[in-house]
Amino acid sequence: MKARRVWAVARKEFLHILRDPRSLGMGIAIPVLLLVIYGYALTMDVDEVPLVVWDQSETPESREFVSGFAASRYFTWQGHVRNYAEIERAIDSRQAMAALVIPADFAARLAAGRNAPAQMIVDGSDSNTATIALGYADAVVETYSQAVTMAQIRRIQGRTPDPPLDFRPRVWFNPELQSRHYIVPGLIAVMMMMIAALLTSLTVAREWERGTMEQLISTPVKGPELILGKLLPYLAVGILDTVIAVVMGRFIFAVPLRGSIPLLFAVATVFLIGGLSLGILVSTVTRNQLMASQLAALLTLLPSVLLSGFVFEIRSMPAPIQMITYLIPARYFLNVLRGIYLKGVGLETLAGETLLLVLFSGMMVILAMRRFRKKLV
Amino acid sequence: MRERLWHMLVKEFIQALRNPRMRALIFVTPVIQLFLFGYAVTTDVQNIALAVYDQDHSVASRELTSRFVRSGYFDLVESVAEPGRVQELLDRGEARAVLQFHRGFQETLQAGRTAELQLLLDGTISNTAGIVLNYSSRIVNQYSQELLDQRMHRLLGTPPRTAKVELAARAWFNEALESRNFFVPGVIAMIVTLTSLMLTSMAVVREKEIGTMEQILVTPIRPVELILGKTIPFALISYADVIGITIIGVLWFAVPVRGNLLLLLFATGLFLLTTLGLGLLISTVSQTQQQAMMGAFFLYLPALLLSGFIFPIANMPEVFQWLTLLNPLRYFLEIIRGIFLKGIGASILWPQMAALSILGVATLGLASRRFRKTLE
Numbered sequence: 143m144k145a146r147r148v149w150a151v152a153r154k155e156f157l158h159i160l161r162d163p164r165s166l167g168m169g170i171a172i173p174v175l176l177l178v179i180y181g182y183a184l185t186m187d188v189d190e191v192p193l194v195v196w197d198q199s200e201t202p203e204s205r206e207f208v209s210g211f212a213a214s215r216y217f218t219w220q221g222h223v224r225n226y227a228e229i230e231r232a233i234d235s236r237q238a239m240a241a242l243v244i245p246a247d248f249a250a251r252l253a254a255g256r257n258a259p260a261q262m263i264v265d266g267s268d269s270n271t272a273t274i275a276l277g278y279a280d281a282v283v284e285t286y287s288q289a290v291t292m293a294q295i296r297r298i299q300g301r302t303p304d305p306p307l308d309f310r311p312r313v314w315f316n317p318e319l320q321s322r323h324y325i326v327p328g329l330i331a332v333m334m335m336m337i338a339a340l341l342t343s344l345t346v347a348r349e350w351e352r353g354t355m356e357q358l359i360s361t362p363v364k365g366p367e368l369i370l371g372k373l374l375p376y377l378a379v380g381i382l383d384t385v386i387a388v389v390m391g392r393f394i395f396a397v398p399l400r401g402s403i404p405l406l407f408a409v410a411t412v413f414l415i416g417g418l419s420l421g422i423l424v425s426t427v428t429r430n431q432l433m434a435s436q437l438a439a440l441l442t443l444l445p446s447v448l449l450s451g452f453v454f455e456i457r458s459m460p461a462p463i464q465m466i467t468y469l470i471p472a473r474y475f476l477n478v479l480r481g482i483y484l485k486g487v488g489l490e491t492l493a494g495e496t497l498l499l500v501l502f503s504g505m506m507v508i509l510a511m512r513r514f515r516k517k518l519v
Numbered sequence: 520m521r522e523r524l525w526h527m528l529v530k531e532f533i534q535a536l537r538n539p540r541m542r543a544l545i546f547v548t549p550v551i552q553l554f555l556f557g558y559a560v561t562t563d564v565q566n567i568a569l570a571v572y573d574q575d576h577s578v579a580s581r582e583l584t585s586r587f588v589r590s591g592y593f594d595l596v597e598s599v600a601e602p603g604r605v606q607e608l609l610d611r612g613e614a615r616a617v618l619q620f621h622r623g624f625q626e627t628l629q630a631g632r633t634a635e636l637q638l639l640l641d642g643t644i645s646n647t648a649g650i651v652l653n654y655s656s657r658i659v660n661q662y663s664q665e666l667l668d669q670r671m672h673r674l675l676g677t678p679p680r681t682a683k684v685e686l687a688a689r690a691w692f693n694e695a696l697e698s699r700n701f702f703v704p705g706v707i708a709m710i711v712t713l714t715s716l717m718l719t720s721m722a723v724v725r726e727k728e729i730g731t732m733e734q735i736l737v738t739p740i741r742p743v744e745l746i747l748g749k750t751i752p753f754a755l756i757s758y759a760d761v762i763g764i765t766i767i768g769v770l771w772f773a774v775p776v777r778g779n780l781l782l783l784l785f786a787t788g789l790f791l792l793t794t795l796g797l798g799l800l801i802s803t804v805s806q807t808q809q810q811a812m813m814g815a816f817f818l819y820l821p822a823l824l825l826s827g828f829i830f831p832i833a834n835m836p837e838v839f840q841w842l843t844l845l846n847p848l849r850y851f852l853e854i855i856r857g858i859f860l861k862g863i864g865a866s867i868l869w870p871q872m873a874a875l876s877i878l879g880v881a882t883l884g885l886a887s888r889r890f891r892k893t894l895e
Contacts, residue, residue, distance in 0.1 A: 306662075
């Protein structure tokens, strides 16, 4: 392998990129656009669940119970309703996501020391929001129930009892539970995978399709040199993307970056080399741009969004799917990024993931070089 | 006209389906994707890795720990012996939550005073952390309530008649709160969008790039016929994909279909108008397939994110909520989820369908105007 020939191919490819400013522009604009959308528009945080109340009891007790909901920052009170039909209308028109129904004998039962049922209806079509809303409702109800019991004890004992347990949850790494803090580092991982394969998946197929491959074959350049030369300019674009993403995350979205920045870029470079080589591999295998683009999208786009743990928890998936996620390199890169960003941990903790990424990239480079044949057939 | 269009269609079909690998890509991969993602997409939180750092070693601490495990949400991964290990577990992500009992936990409880109990939580993934927080406060609250009842029992000498509020929860449209029911229809919409958008956007540019466009231009074919010839095959292919993966979604994933499937097919047609129109539009502004592919991604990713597929539209800032009104995928998702889960019909879904028709006519109209200009 001669550095001079690698360099020549790299220069040619680099000119190619510069001559097509629109593709280059989109290669940079897509990450920026995604960051803006994710950073500003998207949140999985559930608060202010719109709630309607059907209070058939209309007593001080029931009103106090309802006020527990209204006072919680998780619900916003959307008014009273009078029957199930109105609840249905409110939920169908998405005016409310949840409805609380209090039966007529609510206060009477509590006064008699019996359990009082209440009903919570949620719109289950968005199951995530519904689950979270139900959890909040349970918490409000239990607080109220405990207050009722405590009042009973006070009446008997004559003094306020100590509550038995003082539960102190402490949230590490992301104390305000801001979804932006985990989405931005995750997004960098997902984006790099997509962009990398997008950038290179057409490069070799294009030469075949246009017929310029024959010219390349007639030159003394060797296969591995050609692949390496094609890789380098796109690596530069990918690193530029990473820099932009890190800077935007830090200064626009104020996501804390607690770990080492050099480590971040080192791992990102390794990961990019793997992703870009995967693109080249796809390109050499298909020799056809339409097919290469479909295959690259198939291999990178949806798997890295859905199977990397980016939004969907891997531990909640069925076991066979969990096995498959081990094959998704974005999964490891994502762990590394979240570790560096939020936990501030270094190589001593992330060694396993980093090693796997090195392995992945090494394998991809070797595969891309070996699969490429300087032959016409 | 009909004859020329026919030839064009035959040519396009041959071109698209000639290559066996391409055939596999078009027809087999959507199915694989559905299987994979149908199982993967779940926001249900379970099997949370829990570690316990129990300095009390008492009946009470063990009882509460076992309640966490029995709740079904937590997997006990480790009983921690020394404090340094807690940090390590959370740093490595081997445990998501650590339950911590201080020495004297049981003693304090028995004395009728307030015992402190700590839960350390990995907040990295804030959504999960919030749910875990909910689960654990519920478990702790329940235990606390029982302790209070016992205390009452001791005071009164008889079992207490506790007055509690019992919340009966009911989730409409999705009783078991299966997130799979919510996401599988979305996955169907996503796969179809990707295939139809990318196939159309690259197909026309390909002729430009290879130089065969000039050959087509010297034939007597008219612009309308060329446009139809380029879009109809992909519309049919996308239709086949939709039908195939819908059948699998229903039969395999047992996603309920409460509405009318014919209506779904009709709405799919409206939706395909917009994706084909957008694909055509991309191909008129692109010179190379690379540009077309980038362009397709440039449209697809925001459309995916701003559709309500994963992230609820109601939670977005107002500006972005307005933007989603231009997103055909948003309407298609509402329709497809409405038909699958809510069983609602055209009487409720007509605004979404109208929006899709308008967007479809607009994009297709714009695309064919630009397309003709490039041809002439």
